Amino acid sequence: MGLPPLASGPHGPENLRPLLDTVLDALRTGTAARGGPLPAGGPDAVTARTAAAAGEILPDRGDPEALHTLVAALAEGAADPAHPRCAAHLHGPPLAVATAADLAAGALNPSLDSWDQAPAASALETLVTRALAREAGAADALVTTGGTESNQLAVLLARETHGAGLRLVHGANAHHSVPRAAWLLGLPDPVTVPAPAGTLDPAALDEALARVPGPHLVVATAGTTDTGRIDPLPEIAARCAAHGARLHVDAAYGGGLLLSDRHRAKLAGLEAAHTVALDLHKLGWQPIAAGLLTVKDPGDLAALHHRADYLNADDDTDAGLPDLLGRSPRTSRRPDILKIAVTLKTLGRTGLGDLVDAVCALARDFAALVEEHPGFTLHAPPTISTVLFRPAHATDDAVAAVRRALLTGGSAVLGRARADGRLWLKATLLNPHTRPADLAALLTLVEATLEGHTPR
Numbered sequence: 001m002g003l004p005p006l007a008s009g010p011h012g013p014e015n016l017r018p019l020l021d022t023v024l025d026a027l028r029t030g031t032a033a034r035g036g037p038l039p040a041g042g043p044d045a046v047t048a049r050t051a052a053a054a055g056e057i058l059p060d061r062g063d064p065e066a067l068h069t070l071v072a073a074l075a076e077g078a079a080d081p082a083h084p085r086c087a088a089h090l091h092g093p094p095l096a097v098a099t100a101a102d103l104a105a106g107a108l109n110p111s112l113d114s115w116d117q118a119p120a121a122s123a124l125e126t127l128v129t130r131a132l133a134r135e136a137g138a139a140d141a142l143v144t145t146g147g148t149e150s151n152q153l154a155v156l157l158a159r160e161t162h163g164a165g166l167r168l169v170h171g172a173n174a175h176h177s178v179p180r181a182a183w184l185l186g187l188p189d190p191v192t193v194p195a196p197a198g199t200l201d202p203a204a205l206d207e208a209l210a211r212v213p214g215p216h217l218v219v220a221t222a223g224t225t226d227t228g229r230i231d232p233l234p235e236i237a238a239r240c241a242a243h244g245a246r247l248h249v250d251a252a253y254g255g256g257l258l259l260s261d262r263h264r265a266k267l268a269g270l271e272a273a274h275t276v277a278l279d280l281h282k283l284g285w286q287p288i289a290a291g292l293l294t295v296k297d298p299g300d301l302a303a304l305h306h307r308a309d310y311l312n313a314d315d316d317t318d319a320g321l322p323d324l325l326g327r328s329p330r331t332s333r334r335p336d337i338l339k340i341a342v343t344l345k346t347l348g349r350t351g352l353g354d355l356v357d358a359v360c361a362l363a364r365d366f367a368a369l370v371e372e373h374p375g376f377t378l379h380a381p382p383t384i385s386t387v388l389f390r391p392a393h394a395t396d397d398a399v400a401a402v403r404r405a406l407l408t409g410g411s412a413v414l415g416r417a418r419a420d421g422r423l424w425l426k427a428t429l430l431n432p433h434t435r436p437a438d439l440a441a442l443l444t445l446v447e448a449t450l451e452g453h454t455p456r
Contacts (some may be wrong), residue, residue: 030075037083040410084438088415092430137271138294147252150277160303171200223254226417228386233269256283
């Protein structure tokens with residue numbers, strides 16, 4: 001038996017071609033075996049099936065069928081974000097063209113920690129990040145693994161600019177990664193501002209900025225995880241300007257609205273932010289990971305400057321070789337920018353805007369179905385593509401039990417959120433191929449499950 005073939009090099013495409021056929025067949029096999037949006041049986045059953053398929057992970061002799069076996073097992077045990085009844089999280093179905101581009105990135109395997117490992121990828125990253133930064137009213141952007149890393153980087157840049165006494169101020173509706181960033185970076189406990197209607201209260205923010213000594217970093221949210229609501233960004237930006245506070249906007253969810261002529265106005269005020277978190281695996285339909293952090297002042301990025309002689313020696317950078325270490329706190333970085341670039345160029349602003357409009361319209365349609373149904377209560381009209389609803393007369397325990405029954409049966413994947421003192425079912429609609437009939441079927445399924453029936 002010879003050496004195993006490689007994915008890159010002159011023979012890479014020929015080596016990959018039969019393996020791609022194997023992967024595609026395994027995906028079909030596993031998806032058919034699953035049959036629904038989630039594998040049935042719950043965690044123990046899924047673990048048992050996966051272990052049986054995997055067998056001995058490191059056998060003495062290799063198994064030539066391992067690729068098909070394990071891909072099929074993963075597909076059978078997957079939550080399928082492309083299924084119309086898989087609507088729990090900000091976890092969208094990736095576009096085929098983006099996934100194909102990601103295959104090329106994996107085959108070529110550039111590492112964006114030095115130019116000599118990624119010449120074209122580093123040039124492409126510069127072009128794309130600056131183009132996307134301009135969309136958010138910024139000057140530059142860093143590629144991240146998602147909203148959490150973007151938020152942590154935003155806090156880090158603020159700390160390095162304003163010092164270790166920085167006080168983080170955020171709404172009660174902020175993503176969990178925001179206060180966690182303060183903890184990771186050794187900052188004082190954040191100041192939490194009330195969000196009585198699900199959005200940060202500007203008057204309470206004004207009071208907090210006046211009461212708590214600065215310097216301050218205010219974090220606003222454009223698209224909350226639980227409800228999709230957008231903080232009043234113009235009012236928040238005005239309060240920040242009045243108090244000399246720095247502003248970061250977590251737009252990991254809502255940032256995709258920038259691509260839509262119809263919905264872009266919801267992000268008015270975003271351009272005032274010093275930094276903005278974006279995440280294109282949500283309203284960008286990218287395979288994970290596809291995050292960005294935009295930066296209004298490129299000088300802030302000096303805080304990330306780092307020297308490692310084998311990667312960015314002074315004489316190399318003086319000779320014109322780009323220094324990539326200051327583009328991320330990570331060293332090895334895959335070229336996630338390729339799939340983003342391919343998507344932007346293939347679909348264009350209009351194509352991506354149409355996808356954003358489609359899922360926002362789906363949310364409005366689903367909210368209307370809930371509102372018209374006497375057995376359900378709607379929390380509020382959707383801001384983006386998230387709808388909270390619950391059986392009208394059910395207890396919180398019953399709502400939680402219905403969701404778990406749907407998960408265990410593999411028939412639907414719905415999220416959960418607490419709002420206004422109650423537990424709600426959460427439908428996050430990110431699949432533009434979902435149809436009104438699918439939404440009606442989802443509501444019928446929830447009703448049947450509440451009554452003790454769990455059709456698959």
